[in-house]
Amino acid sequence: MGLESILFYYFAIVIVATAALAVSRRNPVYAVLFLLPCLVHIAGLWLFLGAEFLAAIQIIIYTGAIMVLYLFVIFILDLGSFRTKRIIHQQKSLAIAGGLALIVQLVVLTIASTFPGPFGPPQEVVSGGNTQAVGGVLYTDFLFPFELASLVLLVAIFGAVVLARKESEETSS
Amino acid sequence: MQESAILGYLPILIFFALAVAIGGGMVVVSTFLGRKNPNPEKISTYECGMVPFKDARQRFDVRFYLVAMLFILFDIEVVFLYPWAVLFTRFDPVIFGFVEMLLFIFVLLFGYIYVLRKGALDWS
Amino acid sequence: MLNILVPDFRVIAPELILVGTTFAIILWEMITRTRRHVGSVLLATVGTIIALAVTAGLSQLNISTFGDSVVLDPFASFFKMIFLLGLLLTIAISSRYIDEGEVREHAEYYALLILAVVGMMVLATGRELVTLFLGLELMSMSLYILAGIFKTDPRSNEASMKYFILGSFATGFMLFGMSYIYGMTGSTHLRVIGRVISENPGLLANKGLLLGLFMLLVGFAFKISAVPFHQWTPDVYEGAPTSVTAFMAAGPKAAAFAALIRVLMEALPQMKGDWELLFTILAVVTMTLANLVALSQDSVKRMLAYSSIAHVGYILIGFVASVGGHADRAFSAVMFYLLAYTFMNTGAFAILIFLTSRGFHAGHPWAPWQCSFFCSHWRGFPPRQVSQPSCLYSTLPSRGSTIFWSSSASLTARSPRIIISGSSSTCT
Numbered sequence: 007m008g009l010e011s012i013l014f015y016y017f018a019i020v021i022v023a024t025a026a027l028a029v030s031r032r033n034p035v036y037a038v039l040f041l042l043p044c045l046v047h048i049a050g051l052w053l054f055l056g057a058e059f060l061a062a063i064q065i066i067i068y069t070g071a072i073m074v075l076y077l078f079v080i081f082i083l084d085l086g087s088f089r090t091k092r093i094i095h096q097q098k099s100l101a102i103a104g105g106l107a108l109i110v111q112l113v114v115l116t117i118a119s120t121f122p123g124p125f126g127p128p129q130e131v132v133s134g135g136n137t138q139a140v141g142g143v144l145y146t147d148f149l150f151p152f153e154l155a156s157l158v159l160l161v162a163i164f165g166a167v168v169l170a171r172k173e174s175e176e177t178s179s
Numbered sequence: 180m181q182e183s184a185i186l187g188y189l190p191i192l193i194f195f196a197l198a199v200a201i202g203g204g205m206v207v208v209s210t211f212l213g214r215k216n217p218n219p220e221k222i223s224t225y226e227c228g229m230v231p232f233k234d235a236r237q238r239f240d241v242r243f244y245l246v247a248m249l250f251i252l253f254d255i256e257v258v259f260l261y262p263w264a265v266l267f268t269r270f271d272p273v274i275f276g277f278v279e280m281l282l283f284i285f286v287l288l289f290g291y292i293y294v295l296r297k298g299a300l301d302w303s
Numbered sequence: 304m305l306n307i308l309v310p311d312f313r314v315i316a317p318e319l320i321l322v323g324t325t326f327a328i329i330l331w332e333m334i335t336r337t338r339r340h341v342g343s344v345l346l347a348t349v350g351t352i353i354a355l356a357v358t359a360g361l362s363q364l365n366i367s368t369f370g371d372s373v374v375l376d377p378f379a380s381f382f383k384m385i386f387l388l389g390l391l392l393t394i395a396i397s398s399r400y401i402d403e404g405e406v407r408e409h410a411e412y413y414a415l416l417i418l419a420v421v422g423m424m425v426l427a428t429g430r431e432l433v434t435l436f437l438g439l440e441l442m443s444m445s446l447y448i449l450a451g452i453f454k455t456d457p458r459s460n461e462a463s464m465k466y467f468i469l470g471s472f473a474t475g476f477m478l479f480g481m482s483y484i485y486g487m488t489g490s491t492h493l494r495v496i497g498r499v500i501s502e503n504p505g506l507l508a509n510k511g512l513l514l515g516l517f518m519l520l521v522g523f524a525f526k527i528s529a530v531p532f533h534q535w536t537p538d539v540y541e542g543a544p545t546s547v548t549a550f551m552a553a554g555p556k557a558a559a560f561a562a563l564i565r566v567l568m569e570a571l572p573q574m575k576g577d578w579e580l581l582f583t584i585l586a587v588v589t590m591t592l593a594n595l596v597a598l599s600q601d602s603v604k605r606m607l608a609y610s611s612i613a614h615v616g617y618i619l620i621g622f623v624a625s626v627g628g629h630a631d632r633a634f635s636a637v638m639f640y641l642l643a644y645t646f647m648n649t650g651a652f653a654i655l656i657f658l659t660s661r662g663f664h665a666g667h668p669w670a671p672w673q674c675s676f677f678c679s680h681w682r683g684f685p686p687r688q689v690s691q692p693s694c695l696y697s698t699l700p701s702r703g704s705t706i707f708w709s710s711s712a713s714l715t716a717r718s719p720r721i722i723i724s725g726s727s728s729t730c731t
Contacts, residue, residue: 066258079244083238112514120509145270146307160418163294164448166248169454170244276307
């Protein structure tokens with residue numbers, strides 16, 4: 007086993023373990039804090055694919071902005087009342103059975119499948135790093151999805167303002 | 180080439196390992212070697228300054244959430260700008276590359292003006 | 304050099320008109336700061352009608368642009384017209400209702416309705432997985448917000464929250480499936496995927512592709528609320544404002560069906576054997592369960608929600624029938640069904656809005672008649688049997704057993720509903 011495999015298994019195990027911990031913690035703040043190493047290590051997996059740009063984005067957006075948002079959401083919730091309650095009531099066994107069936111299916115099918123290998127962006131695009139490769143397809147072949155993304159962000163802006171503005175008005179009045 | 184991409188980051192990995200070793204080492208060493216004579220005043224949360232008077236786990240104003248949400252949205256916008264700036268001179272009719280980003284920014288600028296106009300960032 | 308080609312704007316003309324309308328509505332509200340709805344309603348109606356006219360004018364074209372990632376063909380035009388019709392009906396039933404619900408963000412309400420329709424149009428025209436995904440997100444995000452637009456009503460908040468969490472989960476499944484399909488074929492363009500699969504028959508035996516199909520179908524089954532993935536539907540339909548429910552029950556489902564048909568026919572037609580079985584199971588389970596559960600509901604909105612789930616089951620029969628070699632006839636039956644369903648379902652919810660504010664007794668003398676007219680679609684009033692069973696029976700020899708199962712389930716599942724709707728119309 008080379009250094010590379012060791013590194014890969016390190017990243018993979020940390021991701022799975024912290025994700026499991028994040029799901030299983032009763033206290034939401036702990037859950038979010040376990041998500042942090044999970045997201046950082048996913049950036050490590052991007053590096054395995056030579057996707058430096060995506061790794062950087064992963065750190066900037068997820069571990070930077072989205073973690074802050076998660077923490078704010080938790081601060082907005084009234085945690086004192088909800089830490090003691092069990093959220094899932096009777097459906098726990100059903101959920102565990104369904105989840106296990108899904109995991110078994112995913113693992114079995116993934117092991118049984120053969121992957122043709124990584125498909126990079128077209129060769130004429132790649133001259134320089136991953137950033138150029140991403141941009142090279144994003145602003146030419148995927149121009150339409152790119153412009154659509156701006157509309158999705160606009161909807162998110164509307165949503166944030168429409169849904170979050172109510173309480174601020176109530177508290178002020 | 181694909182396979183060895185990660186090995187280029189070996190120096191950074193070693194750097195991380197050193198950082199953890201030094202930082203963690205200091206804590207470990209001081210736990211073993213340091214002198215400990217605790218008293219109630221010393222182990223209180225704030226040894227000097229204000230006396231804590233209330234549970235810190237209170238609800239925050241929802242406006243924090245709004246600001247964080249808007250921050251993410253415009254953060255993502257900036258992320259889209261970065262590879263575009265790197266590639267700018269290589270777009271074939273450069274003006275098209277310019278226009279496509281102009282459209283993208285226009286939509287989000289509209290969103291920004293909307294946010295300002297709605298007073299979502301007012302803090303009074 | 305990165306060549307950027309000028310796109311053919313005819314392909315996305317209605318979308319551009321609708322986006323322009325959205326900007327106009329928000330801008331109008333920002334400038335006037337009025338609390339009256341008239342401006343928004345007027346702008347939305349005018350924009351929708353223009354988009355409808357443009358769509359009708361371009362409906363004979365068959366062109367694609369943006370590197371074959373968006374396509375305008377009669378199939379897409381038909382769906383676009385369904386969405387615009389649904390939008391027009393929704394705008395018509397909304398203005399009074401939203402005003403009475405004291406929604407101050409009326410401009411955003413109409414803007415989000417229109418942006419959701421833009422997302423649906425992208426779903427009907429997209430010929431590329433990333434485009435389809437973004438169209439789906441645009442549609443879903445708008446709907447999440449619209450479901451919660453009655454901000455003082457806790458059930459509306461719950462509907463929005465539930466829809467958002469479960470919807471994002473389904474989106475995750477769908478993305479997972481898409482990444483597997485990309486990983487197997489090396490492309491996100493539907494037709495390239497189809498070509499790669501037909502050129503490499505070995506891929507069909509590859510379990511990764513099956514897994515991709517499976518996960519993709521989970522995502523779609525959620526969006527159309529087929530039975531094992533329907534749990535969100537009654538709660539969301541009940542909690543959301545009724546005008547939004549009327550909108551949600553028609554257009555977004557039609558859009559998900561459009562995208563599903565395109566993905567299956569253009570990218571994965573070689574996997575017919577796999578998806579035929581899945582759709583047979585989905586159709587039978589959906590029809591049976593939804594109709595039975597609908598009987599025990601005590602809220603009209605919940606019952607209508609289960610009714611819409613049952614309709615999904617009937618529509619899925621078309622997918623099973625398409626395998627037999629008459630795919631075009633099966634899918635044209637599906638499309639006709641969706642058109643009739645959009646009209647009848649929005650009508651049923653419109654009557655519901657009318658009755659909740661007036662009541663049967665004090666209401667208009669025509670209301671009960673209209674109610675039984677719109678409810679008659681449960682009995683299959685628009686003569687879709689004419690189109691659908693004929694296409695079913697034409698495929699009978701080759702696909703006897705599965706068709707038999709799904710169509711007999713359809714008949715048995717429909718019978719209690721016929722009794723119910725029959726008795727409801729005699730009561731009135």
